[in-house]
Amino acid sequence: xxxxxxxxxxxxxxxxxxxxxxxxxxxxxxxxxxxxxxxxxxxxxxxxxxxxxxxxxxxxxxxxxxxxxxxxxxxxxxxxxxxxxxxxxxxxxxxxxxxxxxxxxxxxxxxxxxxxxxxxxxxxxxxxxxxxxxxxxxxxxxxxxxxxxxxxxxxxxxxxxxxxxxxxxxxxxxxxxxxxxxxxxxxxxxxxxxxxxxxxxxxxxxxxxxxxxxxxxxxxxxxxxxxxxxxxxxxxxxxxxxxxxxxxxxxxxxxxxxxxxxxxxxxxxxxxxxxxxxxxxxxxxxxxxxxxxxxxxxxxxxxxxxxxxxxxxxxxxxxxxxxxxxxxxxxxxxxxxxxxx
Numbered sequence: 001x002x003x004x005x006x007x008x009x010x011x012x013x014x015x016x017x018x019x020x021x022x023x024x025x026x027x028x029x030x031x032x033x034x035x036x037x038x039x040x041x042x043x044x045x046x047x048x049x050x051x052x053x054x055x056x057x058x059x060x061x062x063x064x065x066x067x068x069x070x071x072x073x074x075x076x077x078x079x080x081x082x083x084x085x086x087x088x089x090x091x092x093x094x095x096x097x098x099x100x101x102x103x104x105x106x107x108x109x110x111x112x113x114x115x116x117x118x119x120x121x122x123x124x125x126x127x128x129x130x131x132x133x134x135x136x137x138x139x140x141x142x143x144x145x146x147x148x149x150x151x152x153x154x155x156x157x158x159x160x161x162x163x164x165x166x167x168x169x170x171x172x173x174x175x176x177x178x179x180x181x182x183x184x185x186x187x188x189x190x191x192x193x194x195x196x197x198x199x200x201x202x203x204x205x206x207x208x209x210x211x212x213x214x215x216x217x218x219x220x221x222x223x224x225x226x227x228x229x230x231x232x233x234x235x236x237x238x239x240x241x242x243x244x245x246x247x248x249x250x251x252x253x254x255x256x257x258x259x260x261x262x263x264x265x266x267x268x269x270x271x272x273x274x275x276x277x278x279x280x281x282x283x284x285x286x287x288x289x290x291x292x293x294x295x296x297x298x299x300x301x302x303x304x305x306x307x308x309x310x311x312x313x314x315x316x317x318x319x320x321x322x323x324x325x326x327x328x329x330x331x332x333x334x335x336x337x338x339x340x341x
Contacts, residue, residue: 007110012042013074014102021095030091031057049073062086077206077227080220084213094213101209108198108289112296119303127151179231190302194295199230200264201288208281217250232259263287 016037023033031054038050049070056066064083067074078098085094128151186192207224211217218241225237236259243253251269254260260268264284271280 007106007113009043010102010106010109012046014099014106015042016046016099017095017102018099021092021099024092024095030063063091075227077210077223080215080223081209081213084210084215088214090213097209097213101205104205104289105202108201108293111293119300122303122308127154179235182231190295190299194292194299196230197288197292197295199228199233200261201285201292203228203230203233204264204281204285204288208278208285211281212278218244221250230259236260 019037019042020030020033023036024030028036034050034054034057038047038054041047041050053063053066053070056069057063061069062083064079064086067079067082071079081094081098082091085091182195185195203224206227207220210220210224215223221237221241221244222234225234228234236254236257240250240253240257243256244250249272251265251272254268255265267280267284268277271277
């Protein structure tokens, strides 16, 4: 998978699985369906991996085995769902479920980007304007280099840090760093809570899809936790799985993990006891997705206000500094003149 999944990329995977599921449902063979998609793929980048998948199928591999050979292209969640669909004879339904999964993720991510676009624009505007002295030198003296170079250095440093963080987040050997970094992010007001809610929304969506596809619950929990993108949930799910293997029910096992909120464990256990776990997971997904969207919206509303306060504070500082220096020079000049012979 790419280093960073954009809404467009998620939509492309949703389209790929929707086309595959629709064609299989209409009676086409898997090989023929993939050949048709390869000829008109959702994106040009899909053609090379599809060529290799088709080659593997022609050599006798199953769809899940062919995708497993392309593990850098699709995540383990997709492979598990496809394998479950092959075993249950519901491959078309599993592909359509994956299509819904990717479309929902794209919709949520697009809403978050839309809410945060204006605050990010304001922060860039602040970077462009301040310090005012550099802007004044640009206007009056034409000092372009003195104005642009410091700002480009800041942007390059921010971009480099972001790329390093994304790379470390996607490196299995950096699990300790990922957990520590997650703890730091969770201390940020509003943002930390929104991030936790979005991770739980992804987990419940993936878990519902896996269980409905017929994946064993012991295998479904680690895969769903990995799909959540939260190292804390991955560790908690791994510990809970050990208790499940020892004989506890999933509801009992996750109730002993602090990473899962009380609301989550309560609704999960009620669904488990009533035999309607799929409905409980669907409700939890909608609830946590709405909560994440609402919190990100609050963040988008308050960030501009904080930026305006920052701008006002910086402007006030420069004004006070300017007039303090101005009157100080006047007083120094007046004092010097009073003692001249």
